[in-house]
Amino acid sequence: MAPLLEVKGLKKYFKTGSGLLHAVDDVSFSIEKGTTLGIVGESGCGKSTLGRVILHLLEPTDGQIFFEGRDITRVNKKELHELRKDMQIIFQDPYSSINPRMTVKEIIEEPLIIHNMYKSADERRHRVQELMDTVGLARRLGNAYPHELDGGRRQRIGVARALSLNPKFIVCDEPVSALDVSIQAQIINLLQDLQRELGLTYIFITHDLSVVRHISNEIGVMYLGQMVEKTNARELFKNQLHPYTKALLSAIPVPDIHNKSKRIILRGEISTPIDPADECRFSVRCNHACEQCRKGQPQLVEAEPNHFVACKRWQELKGRMEADAPMEV
Template identity: 65%
Template sequence: MAENENILEVRHLKKYFKTARGVLHAVDDVNFTVKRGETLGLVGESGCGKSTIGRLILGLHQATSGEILFDGKDICKMNKSGLHDLRKDMQIIFQDPYSSLNPRMSISEIIGEPLLIHKRVSNRAELDKRVRELMDTVGLASRLENAYPHELDGGRRQRVGIARALSLRPKFIVCDEPVSSLDVSIQAQVLNLLKELQAEYGLTYLFITHDLSVVKYFSDKIAVMYLGQLVETASSEELFRSTLHPYSQALLSAIPEPSVHRKMQRVKLTGELTSPIDPQPGCRFAKRCLYARESCVGTDPVLREFGCDHFCSCFRTNALQDEE
């Protein structure tokens, strides 16, 4: 049987959290697919639910409803044993390379731990050899084998996290803001390393970030998220060429302009932020949108295709398209 082109399919995914004030709609009816070997960039403000999606995909959170199909198998229906077996194919690189590493373990112990848990090595010599290979792959000097996380800088710590994620030779990696806590010069090194590893091992990435300048360089396809919902999806080239949703336009306008002689056209967002706790039907961006109208309230917008596999959920964009 031919292998499915999509390694990941997310269908009507929801994740709600009960709070003292009501039900928090962290992820609300999200749909997307990721093809084998590509990078999907998931972008949006802090608190929009993008990291929650990453954890749902990995089985670290239990979905309220919906389906997450990885290689045709629904992660939401897996038991603990099934999720344990899935770990060899799905891994995560965390945002903070310091808090994600055990401070009481040496670098070699951290990288080798997944190999021991999943019984990928039969003796100490094989473990040591594999750990050295992984350290070499991510650009860590062998002299750091017995070092501890607090002895390394941020860039080297993140390389340890990448080596650990690679140890089981996964097919899919969730990169949860992997460079946001690093210096700009180190960010470029880590991004280049991730690209090289993707080309060498055929990896598929879900790249979660709030930085559109990074996601443009790194992603094949971009999904823009706002308060638990996807508002626009397109290829990286198409999204930057023809941005449709007002929120996406505001995000793009916030990207720093490298030329001091070029005037920056900022889209300044004003208005009250809609509460994600028991939200009313309607566009959740309406209170901050420059183009909001009465029709934006009362009915939820749906993602609609505008050609070139470009989807947007906006009543104004729909109306403009219908007028043409």
């Protein structure tokens, strides 16, 4: 079966005063229908930019995007308008992602008006109520303004708005990181229920590793605009091949007082994405970097079945990282 979405060599560069900022640099992946791809990485690694480029909120610099087998990298205004119905986004901050001057009803109704989905206002109103029921918003809140609602309810509005056009694919851009933990669970469960019922496909962007583990089928780890490792969720938490992934996952706290897990502390700061040198971008912080890491960028290769990694030394390190792991504790 052809994947719902496929991205090949996607690049997004921004011109800045001091050079070309490589926000997304040569990223490739595909997502099957009805599954979730989690994208993790630290702040500024280009994960949000990736989501926005796929949705054409930003235009890609290079590369290709296929949706249902169709090349949608370059689309005209009309095609884009149609495409919006199939691809939607849920934003991170429910406080700034909804227009404070519109009521809940108006916000959810807006996409339906723009796309002229229903002939009569009655049908449209009916659909809005249906959507509010779907996402668990009480109908009485229809005339409330966003500032009267809490973060969880506001995020439900964002979900209802994204759902209103019956999309097949939704980019969830850190949809729960602005919410407190009890509300996070509610929203995540809602997203999972919706996926089951409506057969939705998600890209779930986050820096919260426990969330991504819970919701994703596949996980891609990004570092400085590049995908450094990608495999299915279970495999990634069991068997990391890239030193960065390893360090990232070692940061998850384990709620066990006797468990003295080894935390891998990375040295230094994330290097600049502006005009990066032709070397492994992680090499300056990597505990295992050697001469060959500084010469040319590593390619994302299928190291093990459906386990991709972009590290030149993954084979050597696979054994070593487990054996002589006490790097820094």
